C-alpha cells in the first residue's frame with residue numbers, strides 16, 4: 001500500500017545524487033537516439049583478433065576525441081533471466097529486474113513512471129522503439145504501453161525477406177538502413193530506441209557478411225562472436241553516416257549501450273584461450289562490463305570516464321541532461337556525471353562491485369590483485385544496503401506500488417489504452 005511506497009521513496013530520495021550543474025539541462029528538447037548493442041561485452045573494445053581490431057568503428061568513438069563521445073569503461077550490465085528485457089526495464093525505469101523470470105512478461109500490466117512518459121509530459125517528446133522482431137517477443141507490445149512508448153516499429157515495418165533475415169530476425173545493416181525514414185517520420189523532439197539483433201547467440205552470420213575470420217578456439221559460437229560483433233560495428237558506422245546525411249546526427253544525443261554478456265560461463269575454456277588468463281569467479285564478474293557511450297550536442301566528449309556505474313544509473317543521468325530533476329521520481333540509480341554518484345554496482349543476485357573490491361557470494365576480492373580479502377565493517381554495511389535496495393525494488397514490482405505514487409503535481413498516470421502497435425493497427 002501507500003506506506004510501502006513511502007519506504008521505497010525515502011530510500012531512493014536519500015540515495016539521490018545532485019546533478020552536475022555544468023550539465024543540467026544541456027540536452028533539453030534534443031532528439032535522443034539510443035542504440036542497443038546486442039550481447040556486446042566491453043572486452044571487445046580494442047580487442048585484436050588475428051592482429052586486427054574487431055570493432056574499429058566503436059574503438060574510434062572511444063579514442064577519437066573529435067567525435068565527442070564519453071565512454072564509461074567501468075559500466076556493468078545488471079540483467080538476470082530477462083536478458084534484453086531486463087536491460088530495457090532497467091534503463092527506462094531505473095528499477096531492477098526480478099530475481100527470476102522477466103518483469104516484462106510477469107509485470108507487463110504494472111504501473112510505471114518510465115522515461116518516455118516523463119519526457120512526453122515534461123517536454124513534449126514523442127517516443128519510439130525500433131526492432132526487427134515480432135512485437136510480442138518479451139511481451140513488449142504490452143509493457144511498452146505502460147511505459148508510454150508512442151510508436152513500436154517492429155518487424156511489420158521492415159522488409160523481412162529471407163536474404164535480410166538471420167537468427168532471431170532482421171540483420172542489423174538493413175535494420176539501420178530502413179530505420180532512417182522511420183526516424184525521419186517522427187515528430188521532434190523524439191526519444192528513439194534502436195534494438196539490434198544479429199550479435200545474438202549462437203552468433204550466426206552469412207558468409208557475405210563476415211569480414212573478419214572467426215576465432216580459433218574450437219567453440220563455434222564463441223568463434224563466430226567476433227564476426228557478428230564486427231558486422232554490428234560496420235552496421236553502426238553505416239547508421240552514423242546515414243544519420244549525418246539525414247541531418248539527425250549533430251544535434252542529437254547519441255547513446256550506445258551493451259545489454260548483457262554474450263559469452264556465458266559455459267564457455268570459460270574458450271575465453272581463457274582468447275584472453276590468455278584463467279576465468280576465475282572474480283574475473284567473470286569483471287567481464288560483466290558492457291559499453292556505455294554518450295555524445296551530447298554542444299558538450300565536449302570526456303574520452304574515457306572511469307566512474308563505476310551500471311544500467312540502473314542511465315535514467316537519472318538522462319533526466320538531468322534534459323533538465324528534469326530525478327529526485328521527483330522513484331529511481332534506484334544516480335546520475336553518472338554527478339560528483340555524488342554512488343559508485344557501487346549491484347548485480348541481481350546480491351553480488352556487487354565497487355572501485356576497490358568485488359563481493360561475490362559472501363567472498364570479497366581486491367580489484368587490483370583479484371585476491372581474496374577479509375570483510376570489514378564497511379563492506380558488511382554495504383552488503384546490507386545492497387540486499388535492502390534489491391528488496392525494495394522487488395517490493396515495488398511485486399506490489400505494483402507505483403500505482404500509489406504521484407511524482408509531481410502535474411504527473412498524469414499513463415493510460416495503456418491510448419497506445420496501439422503494429423503496422424496494421426495504425
Ligand code: GP9
Nearest residue numbers: 082083084085133137168
Ligand atoms: C529478441 C531480442 C533478444 O527480440 O531482443 O532478446 P534476448 O534473447 O537477448 O533477451
Ligand code: MN
Nearest residue numbers: 039083084259
Ligand atoms: Mn539481449
